[in-house]
Amino acid sequence: MKIRIKYIVGLITICVAMYSCANKAQSPTGGPKDETPPVVTRSNPVNGALSFNKKLIQLYFDENITVEKPGELIVISPPQKTPPEIKGNAKLVSVQFEDDLKDSTTYTINFGNSIVDLNEKNPLKNFRFSFSTGSTIDTLQISGNIVNAEDLNPVSGVIVGIYAEDADSVFFKKPFLRIAKTDENGRFVIDNCKPGRYRVYALGDTSNDYYYQPGESTAFLDSLVNPTTVLAEMHDTIWKDSTTIDSVRTYMGTRFLPDNLILSYFKDSKKRQYFIKPERKQANMFSLYFNTKSDSLPIVKPLNFSWENKVLLQKNATLDTLNYWLLDSTLINKDTLTMELTYKKTDSLFRFVSQTDTIHAIVRRAQKPNVKPKKNQVPLPVYLNITSNASGASFDIYNPLLIRFDSPVDSINLTGFYLEQKVDTIYKALKLNWSAVDSTKMAYKVLHKWEPETSYSFRIDSAAVKSVYGIRNNSFKADFKIKSLDEYSSIKIQLADFNPKVVFQVLSTSDQVIASKKAQAKGTLIEYLKPGDLYIRAYIDENQNGVWDMGDINSRRQPEPVFYYPKKLTLKANWEFEETWNLNEKALLEQKPVELKKDAGKKKNN
Secondary structure, three states: OHHHHHHHHHHHHHHHHHHHHHHHHOOOOOOOOOOOOOOEEEEEOOOOEOOOOOOEEEEEEOOOEEEOOHHHHOEEEOOOOOOOEEEEEOOEEEEEOOOOOOOOOEEEEEEEOOEEEOOOOOEOOOEEEEEEOOOOOOOEEEEEEEEEOOOOOEOOOOEEEEEOOOOHHHHHOOOOOEEEEOOOOOEEEEEEEOOOOEEEEEEOOOOOOOOOOOOOOEEEOOOOEOOEEEEEEEEEEEEOOOOOEEEEEEEEEEEEEOOOEEEEEEOOOOOOOOEEEEEEEEOOEEEEEEOOOOOOOOEEEEOOOOOOOOEEEEEOOOOOEEEEEEOOHHHHOOOEEEEEEEEEEEOOOOOEEEEEEEEEEEOOOOOOOOOOOOOOOOOOOOOEOEEEOOOEEEEOOOOOEEEEEOOOEEEEOHHHEEEEEEEOOEEEEEOOOEEEOOOOOOEEEEOOOOOOOOEEEEEEOOOOEEEOOOOEEOOEEEEEEEOOHHHOEEEEEEEOOOOOOEEEEEEOOOOOEEEEEEOOOOOEEEEEEOOEEEEEEEEEOOOOOOOOOOOEOOOOEOOOOEEEOOOOEEEOOOEEEEEEEOOOOOOHHHHOOHHHOOOHHHOOOO
């Protein structure tokens, strides 16, 4: 019996030891993750306090907190000339105003999502705190959305403000009366407004003064708004967890109007104009770069050389890139060209002023290796280089044939140029429709009505082209075949309400325009599209100049209206998509397909 008891006791001891070891091998779970945001336990003053005139606000929480990006996420209304000092320490958030508080004014501190618990970073979402220096607190709201005018993307981080004055000029002279900032969905809520009529503006406030400065992006409403309230049926979603809805509670509550304003945000057409740099990558040419387009050429005065009749200017359409080709060997061999450059530059008020700089175009020459040529070695000939866009068996039917030379051309003998079409097994000569694309005669195009599934050949005899440097070309040949019509798709769009000013744009999956066509009364056919996923956008070309125009704040002209077809189109080869489109069938904020939406504020707030 004693032996049996000893055996049982020993067995129990071993089991306990094994269980203990097993537990040691496991890491502690630490319990469920904390997903509860911080809670305000008390404040000084209380939220909604009246007749409060002290500059220090204190908020106490149930756990340790921190304040993230206060300068970016926290918005105080009315706007402050000197930003308040905002601190988060342990369980306390303090706001110390620097400006004097105004009499009989409601102040709103919109913390957004800036207050988070210290450990898990759970945010206290959309937390607002308000108080009044007078005997009443204003309670009305004005809310809506800011969208990028050209592509309807939401714009975050934009200041939206109101004025009680009717005059348009107030936006150019005085800070906003009350403000809000848009969230990642472009949504804004201006809290604690008084009854009255207001002008509403949005502003990419790069100057941080809360009113418009030239060059800042903006948006505006054409009409005044009158904030009010109505009793309306409200819906409150109750969640089981972060992803599962438990129920939706319906009740009667206060709805603040207007709550659906849409402002189209656009860049100011004014741009600062300035000279960027000179550049001389090769000895026989230097370039001048400006940051934006210009309506006139700069004046270039050589200082250490003379170039009369020894230079050829190559300019782009916007005059912001200028290439000067040097035609004289003395200039080409000169390492540094010093010039006086006089050009138009904008000052701080965006007025054009004349600016004169001394610039240097310096060429960095590669050192020649110290290698003697072999006896009787014949030097390799130098030819004028020729390139083209011909792409073998994959040439698009709508493309012109483009030919480019690497230096400006002095003369061309077109008798040495041939365009041929393959008929059966023989190439047949075609009429050559040849024209220059730029002023220096470096780029040319060949126009022809190509036939699908047909082979062509373009040839240039050697020495048919001579550059301004006396260099001639070697023989050149480009063979290419036009794609079959079966490789393309097409779209035909019929407007439910025809408007001759509508222009359709076919977009890629990255929201880039790949084709454009003006609306036709009997349906607009857009051909020769590559199969795949595409989208459609339309704009109303109010001035019928063939391009989308942004707004102008000075003349109070809105951007031209933009609409998105709300569905993705998956086009197949040799297939035509047909659709009737009512531009206003869907609300503007619901039009753009979700997969195309991006927060425009992340890359362009100004």
